[in-house]
Every structure is written in structure tokens, then in C-alpha cells.
Amino acid sequence: MYLLRTLPLFASLAAYASASVVVERQASSTTTSSAARSSTTLTPDDADTECSNTASSRACWGNGFSIATDFDKKWPDTGRTVPYTLDITNTTIDPDGTGERRVMLINNQYPGPVIRASWGDWLEVTVNNHLPDNGTGIHWHGIRQYETCDQDGVPGITECPIAPGTSRTYRFHCTQYGTSWYHSHWSVQYGVGTLGPLVIDGPATENYNEDLGPFAVTDWYDETAFFNNPLARSIPPQAYTGLVNGMNVSPDGTKGKYFNATVQSGKRYRLRLINTSVDSAYMVSVDDHPFTVITNDFVPIMPYVADRVFVGIGQRLDVIIEANQTAGNYWFRADVPAVGGAFPACGNNANPNGIRAIIHYSNSTFANPTSTAWDRTGVNADRCNDESYQTDKLTPYWDSFVPSDALLANPELLSVQPQEAGVRSDNATIFQWAINTTALNVDWDKPILEYVQEGNTSYPKSENLINVPDVDWTYWVLQEIPTPAGAHLDIPHPIHLHGHDFYVLGAKESSNYTNDQASELNFKNPPRRDTAILPSGGWLVIAFETNNPGAWIMHCHIAWHVADGLATQFLETPGQIKIDSGFNDICSTWRDYYPEESYWKKDDSGV
Numbered sequence: 001m002y003l004l005r006t007l008p009l010f011a012s013l014a015a016y017a018s019a020s021v022v023v024e025r026q027a028s029s030t031t032t033s034s035a036a037r038s039s040t041t042l043t044p045d046d047a048d049t050e051c052s053n054t055a056s057s058r059a060c061w062g063n064g065f066s067i068a069t070d071f072d073k074k075w076p077d078t079g080r081t082v083p084y085t086l087d088i089t090n091t092t093i094d095p096d097g098t099g100e101r102r103v104m105l106i107n108n109q110y111p112g113p114v115i116r117a118s119w120g121d122w123l124e125v126t127v128n129n130h131l132p133d134n135g136t137g138i139h140w141h142g143i144r145q146y147e148t149c150d151q152d153g154v155p156g157i158t159e160c161p162i163a164p165g166t167s168r169t170y171r172f173h174c175t176q177y178g179t180s181w182y183h184s185h186w187s188v189q190y191g192v193g194t195l196g197p198l199v200i201d202g203p204a205t206e207n208y209n210e211d212l213g214p215f216a217v218t219d220w221y222d223e224t225a226f227f228n229n230p231l232a233r234s235i236p237p238q239a240y241t242g243l244v245n246g247m248n249v250s251p252d253g254t255k256g257k258y259f260n261a262t263v264q265s266g267k268r269y270r271l272r273l274i275n276t277s278v279d280s281a282y283m284v285s286v287d288d289h290p291f292t293v294i295t296n297d298f299v300p301i302m303p304y305v306a307d308r309v310f311v312g313i314g315q316r317l318d319v320i321i322e323a324n325q326t327a328g329n330y331w332f333r334a335d336v337p338a339v340g341g342a343f344p345a346c347g348n349n350a351n352p353n354g355i356r357a358i359i360h361y362s363n364s365t366f367a368n369p370t371s372t373a374w375d376r377t378g379v380n381a382d383r384c385n386d387e388s389y390q391t392d393k394l395t396p397y398w399d400s401f402v403p404s405d406a407l408l409a410n411p412e413l414l415s416v417q418p419q420e421a422g423v424r425s426d427n428a429t430i431f432q433w434a435i436n437t438t439a440l441n442v443d444w445d446k447p448i449l450e451y452v453q454e455g456n457t458s459y460p461k462s463e464n465l466i467n468v469p470d471v472d473w474t475y476w477v478l479q480e481i482p483t484p485a486g487a488h489l490d491i492p493h494p495i496h497l498h499g500h501d502f503y504v505l506g507a508k509e510s511s512n513y514t515n516d517q518a519s520e521l522n523f524k525n526p527p528r529r530d531t532a533i534l535p536s537g538g539w540l541v542i543a544f545e546t547n548n549p550g551a552w553i554m555h556c557h558i559a560w561h562v563a564d565g566l567a568t569q570f571l572e573t574p575g576q577i578k579i580d581s582g583f584n585d586i587c588s589t590w591r592d593y594y595p596e597e598s599y600w601k602k603d604d605s606g607v
């Protein structure tokens with residue numbers, strides 16, 4: 001069910017250029033939100049609405065579209081194509097002066113270039129694989145890929161990989177807006193730098209003057225992800241540092257630079273926080289500048305104020321800060337929550353100087369900040385779970401209602417657990433992660449969309465494929481099966497689904513889901529996003545509307561875990577999946593390359 005939302009028209013509020021909350025929903029039958037300030041309103045489908053997006057009217061967009069338009073229901077088509085070219089090379093970089101490290105970069109920079117378009121545009125991105133010995137495939141994280149599942153960029157599922165020395169052009173419609181990233185989905189390749197930010201401009205639930213752009217926060221290692229991945233099966237390697245937009249000062253404090261962004265007193269700024277980690281989550285804050293949080297992943301939310309926010313891998317939060325402090329320099333901090341002691345459950349960072357950047361006021365002298373962090377007394381500072389989990393935040397701007405009867409009748413339980421079941425090429429068993437007791441292992445040579453094309457439904461078990469029932473809504477209970485005490489394997493997993501923003505009906509740490517918990521679930525405007533934390537030893541209940549034909553992988557975004565199988569794929573209305581004519585050419589090019597045994601995938605899920 002979808003309820004029309006209305007909000008104040010901003011023309012009458014132009015004077016409030018930097019007022020605090022200026023977007024308010026009107027009361028409706030399903031919420032008790034405050035009444036609108038103005039009797040003039042924007043509505044999602046009002047083609048007559050003449051209202052453009054400015055610093056004092058960020059809720060507007062134009063041509064009948066605004067923040068009130070639920071982009072799963074309706075979206076603009078500008079007819080404009082925005083082209084980009086990404087050249088992937090095998091090279092080295094030294095981001096903090098501590099030594100060259102082997103990487104696979106996009107356009108010779110880390111992170112790769114910001115890809116930017118506007119709501120309703122078409123992105124057309126040509127990927128040239130110049131790597132000598134690795135295939136690749138680029139995934140556009142969070143993009144719904146409505147009618148374009150074959151552009152989702154997941155080797156072995158939606159495509160054959162792009163062979164070394166060859167190219168492919170992806171084309172898809174930006175039906176959503178907000179902040180995200182693109183990254184290689186080929187084995188653990190994004191862990192060696194094959195990623196970059198993705199921004200789609202659109203309306204917002206709160207006004208701001210300027211956009212400071214993406215703040216991509218990552219963990220950073222001495223060794224490559226290819227080297228670390230097998231080691232992570234026993235003890236995840238420690239990140240010697242973390243980077244903000246590819247920069248940080250070295251652990252000994254003598255080399256490297258902090259990323260900086262300059263603000264002017266009196267203005268309000270949008271920061272786009274992205275967690276591009278392999279294995280770390282962050283508590284992000286800017287000293288003395290509370291955040292007004294306006295989106296989670298691509299979904300606009302009711303603005304709320306927080307002095308720090310949790311950003312799990314693959315997650316994004318867009319926040320606004322107001323430059324209303326004494327002009328000077330302030331730390332931007334991304335702290336890895338200290339959870340699990342000697343067995344960190346939330347990632348790790350060995351840099352004693354932390355993961356930091358600088359927010360600099362334009363009329364002050366540049367210096368390292370002396371500002372102090374948010375007050376941790378009396379708060380659970382070191383938690384490793386979503387904003388919504390303890391705080392009841394992340395309320396979507398659009399008021400949605402998820403029907404509860406189907407879940408109550410038939411919850412589909414998907415266990416998540418480690419197991420020693422994997423059979424390696426030498427027949428030894430290895431550590432793997434499984435969903436519903438199977439570890440995903442794709443076949444780069446035969447992606448699932450090829451089965452769909454052939455009408456072949458004999459999917460190998462290792463594809464861990466789930467046929468989505470032919471109903472309007474589906475519900476999934478992910479349950480982490482407890483491991484023996486001392487195994488240190490009850491850990492939070494950031495669960496990411498392709499092709500949908502799902503609704504997070506509930507989550508609970510250290511708990512076994514039973515039908516009794518259904519009464520604790522939230523069906524009334526629950527958080528809606530594409531990545532959510534499955535809490536340690538507990539459960540996560542998600543729902544999505546079956547409105548997007550495709551083969552959509554759902555996986556843990558800890559690179560080590562998905563490489564070790566923590567993934568499943570949902571096949572949704574296969575009869576309606578569209579497959580581009582170039583699909584088979586890419587596969588034959590890949591197969592020409594792949595027979596060489598030294599290039600084979602080893603002990604790795606392939607995604």
C-alpha cells in the first residue's frame with residue numbers, strides 16, 4: 001500500500017536558507033508525524049508543480065517530481081546519457097608514504113573517479129580491463145537495475161567476467177538518487193582498490209547550501225586482498241590503517257596527509273559517507289558539528305540529529321553539518337567500534353592516529369585540529385549494529401506499509417553459519433560460510449542469466465539459488481546459528497541485496513527467531529535500504545516487493561565472507577528477465593580466455 005505524502009512548498013520558506021528542519025510530512029492515517037507548516041504542498045504526481053531545487057528548496061526537483069515521489073513507483077526519464085570510461089590497471093600506490101602497495105586501480109587513482117549523474121539520466125560506462133591476469137565485472141551498488149538485471153555486474157550470476165584486454169559498456173537508468181559506490185564484484189578484487197564513489201543528484205529531505213561530496217572510508221592493508229583472503233579463514237588480517245578518500249597520515253605520524261574539506265561560516269554542508277571497507281565498520285563523527293542525517297543508502301529518511309553515526313560496509317548515510325562553530329579546524333573521525341576484544345567483530349585498525357580527515361573553516365589558518373570528540377560517557381559507543389537497531393531512527397520519508405499476514409503464515413528461515421564443508425581442489429576441507437547450509441560458488445563460465453536464457457532450471461547446488469515465490473511480497477528471516485563459545489564466530493554481518501531496497505522489519509542480537517517474535521516486528525514504515533546488519537548470534541527479518549525481474553545476489557559485504565560463500569541468489573520472475581544482445585559475445589570472449597588452468601578460480605566463491 002502506498003500513501004500519498006505531502007510537504008510544504010519551499011517558495012514561502014526561501015528566507016529560511018539555513019533553517020533547521022524544513023521538510024515535514026503531514027499527519028496521515030499511519031503515522032503521527034507533525035502537521036505541515038504551510039498549507040501549500042508538493043505532491044508526488046503533481047505535474048503542475050513549478051518548484052526547482054535550490055539551497056532553500058532541496059525537496060523540489062521539477063517536472064512533477066519531488067522528494068514526495070517514491071522512486072520505486074515513479075521516476076523521471078531525462079533522455080540524457082552520461083558517459084564515463086573506466087580503465088583498470090595493475091599498478092602500485094603509496095597513499096600514506098609507508099611504501100608502494102600492489103593495487104588494481106580505476107583511472108590510476110584511489111578511490112576511482114566520482115561517477116555523477118542526475119535522477120532520470122542514463123549512465124553509460126565503458127570498462128576497459130587492462131589487467132594482465134584477472135577478469136573483472138563492475139557492480140553499481142544499490143542501483144535497482146529495473147529491467148536491466150544483465151547490467152548488475154556480478155560475474156557468474158548476471159554476466160561472464162570481462163576478460164583481460166577486453167572491454168564492455170554498461171548502460172542503466174538512474175531511477176533512484178543519492179550516494180553510492182561502484183566496485184568490482186570479481187572475487188576480492190575491490191579489496192585491491194577497484195572501486196569509486198557514485199552520486200546521483202536529486203531532491204533531499206533537508207536544505208543545505210553546498211555538497212562536500214563523498215567521504216569514502218576504507219580499511220587499508222599491507223598485503224593484497226588476494227593474499228589476505230585465505231588467511232582470513234583463520235584470523236582476519238589486521239588493517240594497518242584506514243583511509244578517507246584515499247588519504248591519511250601514516251601510523252607513525254610522520255608521513256602522508258589528511259583529506260580536507262573547506263567550509264564557510266554560516267553555511268550548511270552535505271557530506272556523503274560511504275563505507276567501502278573490506279572488513280571494517282565505522283562510527284563517524286565531526287567534532288562539535290552534529291549530523292542531521294537525511295538518507296540511508298539511497299532512501300531519503302525523516303531527518304534526525306546525531307553526534308555520530310554507524311556506517312557498515314556497503315552502507316551509506318548522507319548527513320548535513322552546519323558551519324556554526326568558531327572558525328578553525330575540526331576532526332572528521334571514522335572510528336572502528338571496539339567490539340570483541342582480541343577477536344574484533346567489527347573490523348580493526350592499527351593506526352594509533354585513527355582514521356581521520358579535516359574540516360577546515362575558510363577564514364582560519366590551516367593546522368591539525370585540536371578539537372575533541374563527542375562525549376562517550378553514558379552511551380553505548382562501541383556497538384556494531386545499525387542506527388535503527390537501538391535508536392529507532394532511519395524512518396523512510398515515504399510512508400510505507402508492509403503487509404504482515406504472509407510472513408506470519410510462512411516465514412522463510414535462512415540460516416547463516418560457518419562450516420568446515422568446503423572441498424578444495426586438493427580435496428581438503430576448508431572453512432566456509434553458508435546460507436541455508438550451502439556456500440555459494442559461482443561458475444564464471446556459465447552465469448545464471450545464461451540458464452535463464454536457455455530455459456534450463458537445473459541449477460547446480462553450489463549456485464545456492466532460491467526461486468522467489470510468485471507472490472507480491474516475500475519475507476526472509478536470516479538467523480545466525482550460534483557457534484561454540486570460544487569460536488568467536490558469532491559476529492555481525494552486513495547483508496546486502498541487489499535489485500531491491502528491502503524493508504528491515506526487525507533485528508535482534510543473541511536470539512533465536514520464533515513466531516513469537518513476529519509481534520516485535522515493525523510493519524509500519526520500517527527502515528528501507530539495501531544493506532543491513534545481521535546482529536551477532538541473532539536474526540534479521542527483511543521483506544521486499546517482487547517487482548523487479550532478475551537474478552539478485554544477497555551477500556555479506558565483508559569481502560572475506562562473501563569470498564568464502566556467505567551468499568545466496570534470488571531468482572525473481574525469470575520469464576520476464578531481459579537480456580541484452582551483447583551478453584553472449586562477452587561470454588564467448590571470456591571462454592576463449594579462461595581455459596588456461598593457471599587462471600582458474602581457487603577456493604573462492606568468485607564474487
Ligand SMILES: *[C@@H]1O[C@H](CO)[C@@H](O)[C@H](O)[C@H]1NC(C)=O
Nearest residue numbers: 090091092101102103132133
Ligand atoms: C602487477 O603489478 C605488480 C606491481 O607492479 C607487479 O609486481 C606484477 O608482476 C604485476 N602482475 C602482472 C601479472 O604483470
Ligand SMILES: *[C@@H]1O[C@H](CO)[C@@H](O)[C@H](O)[C@H]1NC(C)=O
Nearest residue numbers: 257258259260261262366367
Ligand atoms: C586541502 O585539500 C586540497 C585539495 O582539496 C589540497 O590541495 C590542499 O593541499 C590540502 N591542504 C592541506 C593543508 O592538506
Ligand SMILES: *[C@@H]1O[C@H](CO)[C@@H](O)[C@H](O)[C@H]1NC(C)=O
Nearest residue numbers: 280281282311312313346347
Ligand atoms: C564499514 O562496515 C564494516 C562492517 O559493517 C564496519 O566494521 C566498519 O566499521 C565500517 N566502516 C565505516 C567507515 O563505516
Ligand SMILES: *[C@@H]1O[C@H](CO)[C@@H](O)[C@H](O)[C@H]1NC(C)=O
Nearest residue numbers: 289290291292321322324325
Ligand atoms: C550548530 O548547528 C547545530 C545543528 O546542525 C545545532 O544543533 C547547534 O545548536 C548549533 N550551534 C550553535 C552554537 O549555533
Ligand SMILES: *[C@@H]1O[C@H](CO)[C@@H](O)[C@H](O)[C@H]1NC(C)=O
Nearest residue numbers: 264265325326327328362363
Ligand atoms: C570568519 O569566521 C567568523 C566566525 O568565527 C565569522 O564571524 C566571520 O563572518 C567569518 N568571516 C568570513 C569572511 O567568512
Ligand SMILES: *[C@@H]1O[C@H](CO)[C@@H](O)[C@H](O)[C@H]1NC(C)=O
Nearest residue numbers: 422423424425426427428429
Ligand atoms: C579428489 O577426489 C576426487 C573424487 O572424490 C578424485 O577423483 C580426485 O582425484 C581427488 N583429487 C585429489 C587431488 O586428490
Ligand SMILES: *[C@@H]1O[C@H](CO)[C@@H](O)[C@H](O)[C@H]1NC(C)=O
Nearest residue numbers: 446451454456457458459460
Ligand atoms: C543445464 O545446464 C547444465 C549445467 O551447465 C547442463 O549440464 C545441462 O546439460 C543443461 N540442460 C539443458 C537441458 O540444457
Ligand SMILES: *[C@@H]1O[C@H](CO)[C@@H](O)[C@H](O)[C@H]1NC(C)=O
Nearest residue numbers: 412413414436437465466467
Ligand atoms: C534451503 O535448503 C533446503 C535444502 O537444500 C531446501 O530444500 C530449501 O528449499 C532451501 N530454502 C529455500 C528458501 O530455498
Ligand SMILES: *[C@@H]1O[C@H](CO)[C@@H](O)[C@H](O)[C@H]1NC(C)=O
Nearest residue numbers: 481482509510511512513537
Ligand atoms: C539458540 O538455539 C541454539 C540451538 O540451536 C542454542 O544453542 C542457543 O543457546 C539458543 N540461543 C538463545 C539465545 O536462546
Ligand SMILES: *[C@@H]1O[C@H](CO)[C@@H](O)[C@H](O)[C@H]1NC(C)=O
Nearest residue numbers: 133134226598599600601602
Ligand atoms: C588475480 O590477480 C591476483 C594478483 O595478481 C592473483 O594473485 C590471482 O591469482 C588472480 N586471480 C585469478 C583467478 O587469476
Ligand SMILES: [Cu+2]
Nearest residue numbers: 493556558561
Ligand atoms: Cu559476514
